Amino acid sequence: MIDLKTLTMQVINGDADGIKICRIAGSTLVTIVIPRELLSEAKGLPEIPKRGIYYLLDDNKGRLKRVYAGQTVQGIQRLDDHNQRKDWWNKAVMFLAPDTEFSMDVVSGLESIAIKYIKEHGAYEVENTNDPKPYISPYNEAFIHALHDDILFRMALLGFGLDAVGDDSPGASSQIFHTLRRGVRGLGRYNAVEGSFDVLPGSKIDLGTLAGTKLHPNAKLESLRRKLVDSGELAPTGEGLHELGCTLHFDSPSAAAVFVLGGSCNGWTEWVDESGRTLSFVYRDSRTD
Template identity: 30%
Template sequence: MVRGKVITTHLRTGDPNGIRTVFISNKICEMIVFPKSEFDMVCQLEESSRPALYILLGEDENGAAQAYIGETTNGVKRINNHKSHKLFWNKCLMFVAKDESINKADVQYLERRAIDLATDCAQYGVMNEQSGKEISLSNYQIDIMEEFFDDVRLLASFIGCPIFEKQEKSNTILGNNLFHITVRECNAHGIFNENDHSIRILKGSLLPQSTVPSYRDGEKRNAIIAAMSKPTKDGFWELQRDYVVSSPSTAASYCSGRSCNGWINWVNDKGQTLDELYRSE
């Protein structure tokens, strides 16, 4: 039987975009969410100096989502160091125990789990150079930390951070909004959003590494795609996470490496274009 959960959010300053503490009823995991600009106020919270798993969130110079995952015995002391050494971030998620029941080994275990899963899900570019330390815990403590990590995943998702979520790509789930493009031998797949006309280019899409000389945004496109892809032996980029682009034509151009009319070049499994389905009278 599926049971509901009660999640409590406390707006510490009354501002929904400010400092929030979020927790699940009857669980020990508490998440402190705050913008970088309010770090000094977070330092005044008693729980912010406890052992913590933390995630710094931001973007790179090309607008691609980035994350750095860490652990510490003193949350704010460690994050204060990151204020001057890691400039990319603008928001932090800090996970602590309400009852001070977790220690250094526990948060090291959580860090490794978080880095491994976030890397596998590939929703964000994970900036960690290593996977974290492999920690040996007792069997019962592993069970406790796995339950704690389940709560970490739920709370992150609850506030709109899908860092631990995998994207489903089956045609059944995507339905009629799944489209494809093959211009310049790319093999890309995307989901069309009928409300804002954006395209979510899907993880696994293969995009040419080169661009045509006449493509004016080639340098910007290459930097964005390279930041979230791995190269293949035959001269393509393979996307490692989904990437949302604001219009069909921009998405088509990023996929192909040339200027494109995305309303014509994106087609579904039946060969129908976006133009035929959404703009024809």
């Protein structure tokens, strides 16, 4: 016997790169792919359900650089806030169903599983800083996991595999750097194209040392530290340090180093590879030579 699934795809205005509405026979779950520049048009689509989850993607022809997962009870209208506040995404994929199919417990449980999955899979950056842990009724648990499996299947069919490798552009280095000072081992990657630096999950963070100096504390980084502690993304290790549970994006290696170590740091010399070579040597000195 052949196990078949029938996917129906409607392409709005016949544009292969435009808005798509996808359905699988026998399921009330509707999938909508929305390029950011077509958000206003998508909000005018009739008879679109309101409840479900969605992914914001920084997508380059199926190569994912950043991903964010969230829930909505407003349908496509929920993307308005992200359109104003987040400048990095270029595509949204929404999974929506009628209110009678999705209770709020189901929506919250599905979002929690989706966030946990993207944090544990793929080489892309995860923009979620929270880690929701809602109560999931044992009567709904199997249903929610089946929904998530269906969503992963649909994402793969659409070319957005969430367990795939990330962007392999020349600037997105896979080389890992770490810090050494005071035995604090932060982990990170440098992006040569952007000049940015990502601090990775598992990094040890010294919250006992103020970011910046006493006369000139770095209020922005201190606020970020407190926010992550409150959300549980910075958890105490029992060794006087905290461990980071998510990827953090910084505009420069120095900002990343100050976040990890505190004090006033030059990230070009604080971040070293496994051979002890500084970030400056790898990306500046050696290439100049």
